[in-house]
Amino acid sequence: MISVKLPTLNTNDASYVLVEWLAEHGSRIKKGQPLVVIETSKAQEEIDSTADGILHTLLAGGADCRPGQTVAHLFASADERHAYLSAPTVDPTARPEPATDAGLTLTKAARALADQHGLTDNELRGLGRTVIRAADIEALLPRPAQAGAPTDRQLSAQQRTVGAVVTESMRTIPAAAAYAKVDVGQAQDLARQLRQRTGSIVSLLSLLIKSVADQLPAHPSLFTRLLDDGTIQPAPCAHVAVAVDAGKGLYTPVVHNTAALSVAQIADLITGFRDKAVRGTFRADELTGANILIAPHTADGVVFATPIVFPGQTCALSLGGIDEQLVLDQRGRPEARRFTYLGLVYDHRVVNGRDAMAFLGDLKQALETPAALAAGTEGDEDAPKKACEPPT
Template sequence: MISVELPTLNTNDASYVLVEWLAEHGAHVATGQPLVVIETSKAQQEIDSTADGILHTLVADGADCRPGQTVAHVFASADERSAYLSAPAVDPTARPEPATGAGLTLTKAARALADQHGLTDDELRGLGRTVIRAADVEALVPRPVQAGVPTVRRLPAQQRAVGAVVTESMRTIPAAAAYAKVDVGQAQDLARRLRRRTGSVVSLLGLLIKSVAEQLPAHPSLFAQLLDDGTFQPAPRAHVAVAVDAGKGLYTPVVHNAAALSVAQIADAVTGFRDKAVRGTFRADELTGANILIAPHTADGVVFATPIVFPGQTCALSLGAIDEQLVLDQRGRPEARRFTYLGLVYDHRVVNGRDAMAFLGDLKRALETPAALAAGAEGDEDAQKKACEPAT
């Protein structure tokens, strides 16, 4: 018998969700065959079989589980599986082996039931029994909802992880905030031109990602990581996370080394992020490594937003919706202009207000006079065209 134990997929998670079994209970499986899909707070991952044999599942679809938990067995033969199922709950000739703590033993039926419902060792220990049987475990299993009684729903694992990050941020980071009003008329016009030229879905968000990444040399403290000994570690490259919520949970995928990418390439990455957020198919490496975060809050009417600084980073930036306003031109005549507000939240242990104002000021100038972004984007496009031309 080979036990299928869950590996540690994300060191920040104490629990996962078993999304679905890819092989049926009692089916023959082969070494390397995908058995089950597990969801961490960051991504979904398949677990493969390490042996040939008959799959015997212990945990149901949708149940919570934990690293190291046995979620199934693979039996070499039907006889071995039958012997396991017919074995007595407790072997009277063997010394009981503590399962969850000193002096505590579970019968096989109790262990299977506890695993099926994702019960923790602390919950089992709370029963106060030396030998725990299936009937004891049933007392911890939630009862079916009765008619007329409001349903109590457990938060999904992903949302619990978001809550844990926000709580840790609020608890450990002394944050301050600043906001800048930016005229983005020229930047939006540039985005439209680039959409026509490149075919990519270039937007103000893509231009902002590029602009932020290019600020690293002038503002290294806003991309740094604060260490436990009171020092901070500068980042060699800007890895920009983007908050994405397509209605199925919040994700923060990362545009790695964004300064080296064209605006069109960044736009393609962001478009891919939205598709993966809908399907929930991010890989773990797409969600790690960020040293700054942008949180778009671009729904109509949302002007100001205050983002959360993720632990391990020193600042986060929000992007508000476009707000069209009437202003007076140089001759005193009213004209319509398009503005957005950037919100910067920063760790005051590393970044001071003067640094934050300078960073926002440089971003404001980059978006209000986006000639450099236009030149870079057009240059990349020309280079790509030349690369596609046949050699002469």
Template sequence: MVTDLVVPKLNNNDTSYVLLDWLAEDGEQVRAGEPIAEVETSKAAEELLSDGDGVLHRLVEVNRECAPGDVIGHVFDSEEARQRFLAAAVAPPVVPLPDVSPGGPVLTDSARELAAAHGLGDDELRGLGRSVVRRTDVERLLADRSAAPAATTEPVVVAAAAALAAGDGPEPDDPRPVHALSRAQRAVAAVVTESHREVPAALAVIKVRADAALTVARDLTRATRTLVGLPELLVKAIGGLREDHPLLFASPGDGSSVRLAEAAHVGVTIDVGTGLFIPVVRDVEELTCAEIAETLMHFRSRAGGEGFRAGELAGGTIVVSLHTDPDVVLAGPIVFPGQTCVVAIGGTQDELALDTDGRVVTRRFVNLSAVYDHRVVNGREAVAFLQAVKAALESPDRLAEE
């Protein structure tokens, strides 16, 4: 008996991953549930576990691409069974290479197969401007080629239109330097594209007095010795509104229904200069502000160091997008596929106002925006949700007590 080691679908953003490392040797005895390989997605590194006890046989080398559903290894009942497999193995079919001359780009296996299937040659592959061409690069090249306009009697106009349609950087003889987007940024591009294509989003914005919340945050910081700020209070406030505003935490269904969340799992944007991550604070209803603050501090540390596991980035029911630089007045982020709402907080602003005695005083406020899936949520519901968040932040004592 043999058990296949199959690459699972780790997130919705990627069509392929990279095999980072084998955690067990060829012919080594492994046990069910043990990590035996590590793959890299665009956002995280994830361990793959053995589904059974037995002897490992590796099929894919380290640093090769692998896609969800690929079999990258076998686990045999015994070494004898593995040796029988090796003795009976036949050489894999030879995949004809595209016409790539010496000095041309290096192709990954999956990119080579796709290029060969579509007859792509050296000139087109070199035009990508990459030293290493991956399958996603070939897919984009094929999409750009199919989208190019037909020839007309106006070649200059056609060339300009093709360049605009491609939107994929300079031509091969363009002297401008080529900047390759990182794997993480390409994943961001895929999510943004899907969101704009699939989600009819709408925007609502509300102004929130921040003085009381900032005071409570300072008091909590002193009392708990944990850095608490407006983001932590906002996450807490949103988590407490799931039961009263369930559609803002829902997942779109088949167009006639949605799935309601059973808990408030709040994704929070984290960007410390190593890329954008959205790890999830789970079961926010059950956490104190100090616990939320500790979790977010841990996330920031992970983002700047060892990174995240795929499971830490999945399962969110709503997102808080942090744009807290003082110069940011308003933000309107995308709604992430599979969710119905993202709440953005801008930087704190000062304004002059009159107190009850007619004196001029300075007050602090922030703008909160909700971008929502208009197929599921209407403007009235979105504004009511924002008003509930506003009420919680402007009277924050309850947030501090819970």
């Protein structure tokens, strides 16, 4: 057994923070492989493994530690590790929990910065990270103006959160994109009928949200979460986030258990989301748990849009504005039709082009022949009943 001890990284520090492990507990690692990230008062340092072996960690991410402390063991074989775990003085489950705050994991330096600058937990959750470090907090803070520079207004903390999430997406997700042209004449007609029947503000967006959720059984890979160890976590049901910007900042509230809702119920939620976006009164649970995102770009004249895949998700959709075009019917006569374009951006580590095209094709068919989307509206006996547990 080889003990993994922390070196002295900064002679002025008596303690560090173990930010995160770069190798899985119980996995076999190689000499020289990045092992753990340690935060000192000045910087973050990656420490490499000094030998081959099976890793047994003793501290969890976010825990305090000190120079010279043993934070893990390396075992030459599974038998050696089993003998260690079987010793009566060893509790194999005794690993400290990370320092958490309302579901967040922050390093000590990150928590101090967040408290100093009055950042709320909702702003921190918007980073979409499992462990929040001091550098992540610094990205949210306004930069001091340089001498002689124009005194422009500072970005809001919320906008800096958006910027940090977009930066993380661009840095970590190898994204590809595809687009589909969809005839939405029948879908818009159905939305108008449902508005009259239910009194809810049903729109093309409401129908798209419903049709996206209905695709989970046929296209599960587009709803998965890619984990750090290279495995994917399937989604038991669809939780669809919708980008909402009412002029007070961008929010991405979530329609949870979407497939279990009717189009009218979805429309009521979207209406409520817009009101909350104006007032800034979202609850934390309304902004978390999504496994796919829809970004509406429906202003007049906007045709194509390329959305951002949020960290922790695999794909995102955009909905463009309505484009009325003259086309030839089956007899060769011109007629006006209403089209929109769906933009799909997907993590190419998880989804290949063939699967993305099939997903877009099924969405196109669902919106061009939308009668099935009306099921479950008020007075309909075929309302969907199945739901799943809310996300954690």
